[in-house]
């Protein structure tokens with residue numbers, strides 16, 4: 536296929552190619568240049584503790600400010616980057632940028648903040664991952680307790696044995712790992728038990744209207760029970776309403792993330808947001 540060819544050889548547009556395939560190829564090309572052109576940016580979304588009101592962690596979410604396309608959603612370009620080699624380049628950039636930002640915040644007196652970084656499957660299974668993270672931590676003076684990794688269920692379960700190996704190495708250097716979008720993939724419960732994971736992130740689809748939808752309430756309660764049994768902590772994603780918050784709090788879910796508290800924002804804005812929050 537032309538797309539396949541485009542990865543390693545020169546790209547050319549085949550006149551038989553349909554519009555969709557052509558769009559994709561163009562997007563892939565634009566992505567290839569986005570990094571050197573400095574078009575990526577990290578936004579940060581607070582994760583709030585409902586009991587104390589304190590924000591001790593933020594999730595780093597990539598943004599692509601394309602001069603031609605405007606702001607492109609990661610939901611659109613990350614899957615395309617994952618199918619090509621581009622995700623490795625982007626993934627390393629995200630890790631380095633997160634560490635660099637932690638150093639900037641530290642200099643500004645904003646300590647005790649932790650950044651959760653989304654890591655794709657290909658990057659997770661890369662043998663160099665752990666060493667690369669260690670090097671970045673040394674270079675930027677970042678402590679293991681300031682960095683967390685988010686992996687989706689499918690990333691973890693694709694090659695469970697290698698995942699165990701890699702997770703164990705991450706644990707050895709003190710990096711915590713969350714399972715993202717939990718409940719939307721195919722987790723094998725017997726593997727989940729064996730995996731050294733710290734946190735389950737309850738997918739937004741189960742949080743939505745959890746106070747009115749009994750099926751979602753049942754799922755959330757089951758996930759909370761599972762986390763408890765496996766000694767893992769919980770973060771509920773995509774909390775938007777007071778009703779959802781009250782339900783979650785009563786169900787025993789303490790850590791939340793969602794538009795109700797804050798949308799993902801640039802680093803400078805987060806510093807201001809954090810200061811206002813603690814006043």
Ligand code: C2E
Nearest residue numbers: 596597609610613629653654655773774775792793794799
């Ligand atoms: P995710 O890791 O599950 O991130 C949560 C997504 O939900 C983010 O979308 C966030 O903006 C959105 N969100 C948070 N709270 C709410 C809410 O209350 N309501 C609604 N409707 N949405 C909410 P975003 O930033 O568009 O990212 C989408 C996905 O793209 C992420 O899902 C993640 O899978 C991927 N992604 C983002 N940044 C990176 C990255 O740096 N590396 C990798 N590999 N993937 C990334």
Ligand code: MG
Nearest residue numbers: 594653685715
């Ligand atoms: Mg995530």
Ligand code: MG
Nearest residue numbers: 715716736772
């Ligand atoms: Mg998620």
Ligand code: MG
Nearest residue numbers: 715716738739
């Ligand atoms: Mg998601």
